[in-house]
Amino acid sequence: xxxxxxxxxxxxxxxxxxxxxxxxxxxxxxxxxxxxxxxxxxxxxxxxxxxxxxxxxxxxxxxxxxxxxxxxxxxxxxxxxxxxxxxxxxxxxxxxxxxxxxxxxxxxxxxxxxxxxxxxxxxxxxxxxxxxxxxxxxxxxxxxxxxxxxxxxxxxxxxxxxxxxxxxxxxxxxxxxxxxxxxxxxxxxxxxxxxxxxxxxxxxxxxxxxxxxxxxxxxxxxxxxxxxxxxxxxxxxxxxxxxxxxxxxxxxxxxxxxxxxxxxxxxxxxxxxxxxxxxxxxxxxxxxxxxxxxxxxxxxxxxxxxxxxxxxxxxxxxxxxxxxxxxxxxx
Amino acid sequence: xxxxxxxxxxxxxxxxxxxxxxxxxxxxxxxxxxxxxxxxxxxxxxxxxxxxxxxxxxxxxxxxxxxxxxxxxxxxxxxxxxxxxxxxxxxxxxxxxxxxxxxxxxxxxxxxxxxxxxxxxxxxxxxxxxxxxxxxxxxxxxxxxxxxxxxxxxxxxxxxxxxxxxxxxxxxxxxxxxxxxxxxxxxxxxxxxxxxxxxxxxxxxxxxxxxxxxxxxxxxxxxxxxxxxxxxxxxxxxxxxxxxxxxxxxxxxxxxx
Ligand SMILES: Nc1ncnc2c1ncn2[C@@H]1O[C@H](COP(=O)(O)OP(=O)(O)O)[C@@H](O)[C@H]1O
Ligand SMILES: [Mg+2]
Numbered sequence: 084x085x086x087x088x089x090x091x092x093x094x095x096x097x098x099x100x101x102x103x104x105x106x107x108x109x110x111x112x113x114x115x116x117x118x119x120x121x122x123x124x125x126x127x128x129x130x131x132x133x134x135x136x137x138x139x140x141x142x143x144x145x146x147x148x149x150x151x152x153x154x155x156x157x158x159x160x161x162x163x164x165x166x167x168x169x170x171x172x173x174x175x176x177x178x179x180x181x182x183x184x185x186x187x188x189x190x191x192x193x194x195x196x197x198x199x200x201x202x203x204x205x206x207x208x209x210x211x212x213x214x215x216x217x218x219x220x221x222x223x224x225x226x227x228x229x230x231x232x233x234x235x236x237x238x239x240x241x242x243x244x245x246x247x248x249x250x251x252x253x254x255x256x257x258x259x260x261x262x263x264x265x266x267x268x269x270x271x272x273x274x275x276x277x278x279x280x281x282x283x284x285x286x287x288x289x290x291x292x293x294x295x296x297x298x299x300x301x302x303x304x305x306x307x308x309x310x311x312x313x314x315x316x317x318x319x320x321x322x323x324x325x326x327x328x329x330x331x332x333x334x335x336x337x338x339x340x341x342x343x344x345x346x347x348x349x350x351x352x353x354x355x356x357x358x359x360x361x362x363x364x365x366x367x368x369x370x371x372x373x374x375x376x377x378x379x380x381x382x383x384x385x386x387x388x389x390x391x392x393x394x395x396x397x398x399x400x401x402x403x404x405x406x407x408x409x410x411x412x413x414x
Numbered sequence: 415x416x417x418x419x420x421x422x423x424x425x426x427x428x429x430x431x432x433x434x435x436x437x438x439x440x441x442x443x444x445x446x447x448x449x450x451x452x453x454x455x456x457x458x459x460x461x462x463x464x465x466x467x468x469x470x471x472x473x474x475x476x477x478x479x480x481x482x483x484x485x486x487x488x489x490x491x492x493x494x495x496x497x498x499x500x501x502x503x504x505x506x507x508x509x510x511x512x513x514x515x516x517x518x519x520x521x522x523x524x525x526x527x528x529x530x531x532x533x534x535x536x537x538x539x540x541x542x543x544x545x546x547x548x549x550x551x552x553x554x555x556x557x558x559x560x561x562x563x564x565x566x567x568x569x570x571x572x573x574x575x576x577x578x579x580x581x582x583x584x585x586x587x588x589x590x591x592x593x594x595x596x597x598x599x600x601x602x603x604x605x606x607x608x609x610x611x612x613x614x615x616x617x618x619x620x621x622x623x624x625x626x627x628x629x630x631x632x633x634x635x636x637x638x639x640x641x642x643x644x645x646x647x648x649x650x651x652x653x654x655x656x657x658x659x660x661x662x663x664x665x666x667x668x669x670x671x
Contacts, residue, residue: 116671159512159670179515187513193506198428206427209420210514258514 106170106262106293107133107156113164114151114317125151127317128165133262138284138294140311142304142400144412148317149297150190153266156295157187170261183211186255186263190270190297192247194254196240200231203239204254211258218257225253229283245276252283263287265296269303281306299412301400313400313407320407325400332406333398334359336375340382341367343391350388357381362405369402421511421524426531428505436532440539444485448547451604452477469606471635478549479558479634480603482540483626486566489536491594493529494570495586498577501525508669518666526570526658533566552636561633561647565626568650571657578664602627622653 114126126148133139141149154160156169158178167174169181194203201222208218226232229249234242242250248268255263268284269277284307288294298304304311305325312322321328329335338358342350351363357378358370372378375395382393404412429436456473468476501507511521541559544550573589580586600610601623607615618624629646632638 157513161670179517182513183515185513189509189513191509193509193513195428195505195507195510197431197505202427206420206424207510207514209423210511210516212417212420212515254510 103134103136104171105132105168106135107131107139107295108168109156109165110167111165112152112155112162112167114148114155114160115163124317126155129312129314129317129319131312131319133293133295135261135293136291137309138288138296138307140304140308141295141297141314142299142301142308142311142404142412143297143314144299144404144410146316147314149314150266152314153264153295153297157185157264158182183258184261186258186260186292188248188251188255188263188265188268190266192251194239194247194250196238198239199236200239200242200250201226201235203250204257207254208257213258221257225256228256228286229253230279243276245272245279248272248276248280249283252280252287256287260292262293262295265294267297267299269298269300277303301404301412304400311400313404315404315408315410321403328400328403329398332403334371334373335398336372336378336395337398337402338370338372338375338378338382338393338395339367340370340388340393341391343389350385350390353385353388354382362402364411369405371398371402415523415527417516418520418523418527421516421520422527422531423524424507424511425525425528428507429528429532437535437539440536441543444481444540444543447481448474448478448544448549451481452544452547452549469631474547474549475551475635476631477604478544478547479555479631480627482537482544482558482562482634483565483623483630484598484601484603485540486533486537486562486626487569487623488594488598489533490529490566490568490570491573491590493532494525494574495577495589496583498525498574499580499583499586502578502668512669518669519662521669522574522658522661522665526567526574529570530563530567533563533570537562537566550634552634554636554638555634557638558630558633561629562626564647564650564654565622565630568622568626568653568657571654571661573657575657575661575664578661578668597621597623622650625649 109129109131111128111130112126113124113128115122115124117123129152141152143149151160155162155167155174158169158174158181161175170184172181174181204222204225205215205218208221209215213221223232226235229252231246231250231253234246239247239250252268269280272280284294294307296307308325310322310324313320313328321332323331340350340354345366347363347365347368351361351368354368354370355361358372360371362369370378370382379393379395382390401412452474456477459468459473465472508521512518537559541555545555576589577586600614601607601618601621607618607624610618625646629643632642
């Protein structure tokens with residue numbers, strides 16, 4: 084295990100100025116499915132660089148091409164075009180060697196529901212060539228880490244969604260991976276379960292493991308990612324740290340006004356002049372401004388508008404996405 | 415082969431809990447078939463054509479090696495048809511394996527190794543039971559058992575190739591009904607294919623099952639010739655290897671689109 088990690092690290096190139104080495108480096112990466120008339124481009128020429136030790140995110144709505152990208156990085160789907168290096172190696176020729184250094188948490192659970200929690204981990208360790216004994220002790224260690232020790236002998240079928248996710252994360256760590264790929268790690272979980280997962284991922288990040296995650300939750304991206312790219316329709320619309328993205332594409336604050344009758348077109352005309360920029364959604368109007376309170380006051384001043392609520396909040400990645408694509412992330 | 419062992423271990427682990435059910439299925443089937451056909455139908459046949467009336471032996475001795483080959487084919491089908499769909503879609507088996515150090519080749523090979531283990535168990539149980547029924551006179555039957563394993567693999571490999579391309583379970587049931595069942599009945603296991611209408615006899619020659627049946631029967635009766643056995647083994651190996659190579663391509667297409 085550690086041998087594979089060393090091998091990989093001697094082969095990879097470092098980025099300029101001796102910064103952390105790039106564990107993923109993609110140039111003009113393309114993934115297309117089907118041929119001829121049925122050809123569908125899922126990933127349309129993206130450039131990505133993920134550095135060792137960072138938590139990197141792909142933020143985008145369903146169908147943006149996040150999973151397709153993750154599968155190419157995880158060496159389970161060949162790229163259609165462009166170049167890709169993962170852990171310094173070429174997925175086209177070194178798939179098994181790369182995968183030996185990766186942990187994968189796929190979008191769809193691939194746990195065997197009929198096996199016990201522990202057996203799911205143990206057999207997975209075998210897939211990496213670990214001896215049975217090592218698999219068993221590693222399994223117990225990881226169950227401790229994801230707080231599932233007490234469910235060790237339960238069938239996976241009997242676990243809640245959040246527990247299954249944690250088990251999948253534990254499983255992805257069996258081989259001591261250098262980088263973990265998480266495809267929508269908390270989609271479908273309730274808020275409580277999400278926080279437990281986030282907390283484990285923070286812990287993992289602190290221990291120096293590189294994380295790549297996809298999400299369509301802007302709060303997840305904000306919480307977990309050092310850097311992220313906003314992805315839409317197979318392309319990267321923008322990239323940077325959450326703070327940089329907000330600074331570059333939004334004002335600091337946002338005023339949300341909800342018309343009582345749900346009719347937004349006319350109030351939008353009236354309010355347009357009150358902010359640097361407004362966005363009109365089906366049920367509310369967003370006013371982008373550097374001073375939320377002043378703008379909110381000006382909005383409420385328009386007594387002729389029947390507004391159910393006016394609130395001020397900080398700008399988020401959701402707003403960045405809206406700005407870049409004209410659409411909301413979660414529909 | 416060695417790199418595929420963990421994938422085989424998965425299947426053993428997964429099926430460990432069912433070993434009693436599986437052993438009883440392996441036992442009850444042969445007992446019923448040998449009793450109903452070997453003894454029941456057999457007494458009728460022997461009364462009419464004499465105790466050495468079917469290719470020179472009684473009906474039980476005729477049918478037992480045929481049933482051995484059919485058992486191997488059915489078992490091969492059983493473990494490489496819907497389990498392939500399950501492994502791909504329901505149990506997470508293949509999706510989990512493919513993101514690890516295992517290669518697509520290991521995923522397939524591991525599954526087929528497990529099928530081989532299961533086949534070996536099934537034909538061993540069958541051979542023991544048939545021996546208790548007094549179906550075998552020659553110690554050559556010990557060579558028929560491995561021959562039947564080959565027959566099972568010759569079916570399992572192409573069936574795995576077929577199954578990995580299926581999106582619905584239904585087509586597996588149809589495959590059984592329209593391919594496996596007719597092949598079982600008309601490939602010489604229950605009656606010599608010379609009894610088939612012209613045309614169908616030639617079809618039977620092409621089926622790998624007929625070669626398995628003929629090989630097992632000649633071996634069990636101690637009548638095998640080297641040349642004929644080699645021919646049968648080569649033909650079965652062709653199906654096994656051809657099926658494996660085809661499955662490899664189709665697995666790669668499905669697992670790494
Ligand atoms: N195996 C496949 N065959 C054909 N099209 C696919 C396949 N996988 C994904 N796609 C298509 O590629 C596009 C991007 O999908 P995906 O990468 O899953 O996006 P995301 O993970 O961001 O939701 C979608 O339009 C999807 O239908
Ligand atoms: Mg996805």
